[in-house]
Amino acid sequence: MAQAVGRLFRWRGTGLLRPSVLQSSQVRSYASKTTIPTFSSTSSPELDQALDRFRQDLFIPHGLPRQQRLSMLKKRHAKRLENEPVTVFLNGEESYTFRHMDHADLPSKQDAVNVLQMIKSPSDFKNLIPFLRGLHMSNISLSPNRWEYLIRKAAKVDKLSLIIECARQSERTGLTLKDKGIVRRLFFEIHRVAQEANFEGEKASHALGLAKHAVDLMDAPQHAVKDPEQDPKCQPFVIGTLLELSAARALNELGGQDEGSLVLNYAQKLIASWPRGHFQNNVSKPVQIDERLQENLAIYNGIQMTLLVNGIALEKPVYNFFKGRVGQLKDVLKNQLEKCGSEAEQSGYTSNLLGRSLLKI
Numbered sequence: 001m002a003q004a005v006g007r008l009f010r011w012r013g014t015g016l017l018r019p020s021v022l023q024s025s026q027v028r029s030y031a032s033k034t035t036i037p038t039f040s041s042t043s044s045p046e047l048d049q050a051l052d053r054f055r056q057d058l059f060i061p062h063g064l065p066r067q068q069r070l071s072m073l074k075k076r077h078a079k080r081l082e083n084e085p086v087t088v089f090l091n092g093e094e095s096y097t098f099r100h101m102d103h104a105d106l107p108s109k110q111d112a113v114n115v116l117q118m119i120k121s122p123s124d125f126k127n128l129i130p131f132l133r134g135l136h137m138s139n140i141s142l143s144p145n146r147w148e149y150l151i152r153k154a155a156k157v158d159k160l161s162l163i164i165e166c167a168r169q170s171e172r173t174g175l176t177l178k179d180k181g182i183v184r185r186l187f188f189e190i191h192r193v194a195q196e197a198n199f200e201g202e203k204a205s206h207a208l209g210l211a212k213h214a215v216d217l218m219d220a221p222q223h224a225v226k227d228p229e230q231d232p233k234c235q236p237f238v239i240g241t242l243l244e245l246s247a248a249r250a251l252n253e254l255g256g257q258d259e260g261s262l263v264l265n266y267a268q269k270l271i272a273s274w275p276r277g278h279f280q281n282n283v284s285k286p287v288q289i290d291e292r293l294q295e296n297l298a299i300y301n302g303i304q305m306t307l308l309v310n311g312i313a314l315e316k317p318v319y320n321f322f323k324g325r326v327g328q329l330k331d332v333l334k335n336q337l338e339k340c341g342s343e344a345e346q347s348g349y350t351s352n353l354l355g356r357s358l359l360k361i
Contacts, residue, residue: 036063036090037130043121050115051127058107059134060096064088072101109140116150125159129166132173141174148185152350155189164213170222177214177223181291183232186214187241188294188351195301195354199248208245215242229276236277237295239270244302247309256310263309267318270299279325281332289336293351297358300329334359 036059039051061069068088071077078100086098112135119128128150135142142150154163163186166175177183190207197203217223218233225231232238243266250258258264277299278292303322306312313319337355 035133036060037134039127039130040123042119042124042127044118044124047115047118047124050111050118051131054107054112054115054131054134057101057105058138060090061101062134062138063090068098072098073103075100112140112142113146116146116153119153120157122157122159125154125157125162128154128159128162129169129173132166132175133169136172136174144179144181147175147179147182151182151185151189155192158193160186160189160193160210164210164217167214167217167223177218177232178225180230180232180235183214183218183235184237184291184294187211187238187298190214191241191244191298191301192350192354194245194248195358199245199305200252204245204248204252208242208249211238211242211245234273234276235295236270236273236299239266239273240296240299240302242266243270243306244298247302247305250309251305256308258309258311263306264312264315264318266302267306267312267315267322270302271318271321274325279329279332281335283336284339286340289340290351292336293333293340293355296329296333297351297355300326300333301358303329330359 037055039048039055042048042051061072072081081098081100087095088098089095115131119125119131132142151160151163154160163175166173167177170176175182177186190211193210194204194207197207215233215238218231228234243263246262246266250256250263278295283289283292303326307319307322307326333355337352337359340352
């Protein structure tokens with residue numbers, strides 16, 4: 001039997017690496033455009049193990065030049081990799097030994113979903129962005145529904161700022177703020193943060209900062225939507241949340257004063273966007289009602305608070321429009337909450353619980 005001969009190469013992104021790890025041909029230089037994610041310890045040994053599996057079997061191979069990655073997947077190279085192990089140094093420090101891998105044994109998209117489900121504690125969430133970056137570089141994309149799920153999870157542990165950071169790094173994480181469902185969920189969770197703090201204090205200020213940051217990001221090319229009818233930042237639920245949080249700040253921090261006319265400006269934008277809203281009582285399924293409540297609770301509350309801000313009563317077009325809509329919108333919301341009833345509570349729809357609290361029913 002041939003004696004195994006270990007071969008060692010250094011790879012620092014711009015270091016030296018053979019064009020084929022299985023040939024003794026000339027040495028060439030490769031430049032890496034990706035950073036291989038690393039992970040910190042989590043609250044669960046199972047999660048630690050799952051993250052390490054993704055890193056060893058998927059993320060590191062995808063961080064290598066394509067030819068080297070493919071050499072580990074081809075059966076004809078399996079025996080030689082076993083007899084003549086090839087080791088590279090990642091960033092001049094971490095060693096990685098090539099081995100044959102079967103496509104069927106590689107982490108799958110469902111495995112990725114399972115990892116996301118295991119991420120629960122604040123310490124676990126430290127690994128969220130590195131994991132998402134690894135998935136993106138490995139060509140595993142998440143559906144809009146999965147992103148909504150992540151937003152809900154992040155909100156439960158006060159980590160919505162991580163979602164905003166994911167959007168800021170959209171080219172590396174895959175999260176864009178083009179989908180109305182994703183943005184609706186994000187702004188509803190921002191609203192929820194403020195409502196649970198009674199729209200006062202640091203959490204309310206933090207919520208306003210998150211909302212403003214998200215809207216600023218939506219102006220960037222990777223998030224931009226040309227059609228205003230489809231552009232999330234032009235929808236009433238986005239503008240209404242900004243109005244709500246700005247009015248809350250005016251009432252609770254500024255003695256009712258509309259500093260910089262922010263409340264008035266958002267109010268005028270909300271009126272302009274009103275035709276794009278969903279204010280009719282024409283849905284009956286709990287999931288549809290949940291979506292409507294996500295959109296309209298902040299709008300309703302924002303209108304109510306805006307009417308209390310100093311100077312708004314003097315802005316007759318705004319004041320009269322809001323006075324004519326607030327009662328109608330409240331009736332629609334109450335009717336939808338009654339339709340939803342116990343089925344929504346059993347399904348755990350947060351909007352149902354927040355809506356009943358906000359409308360005091």
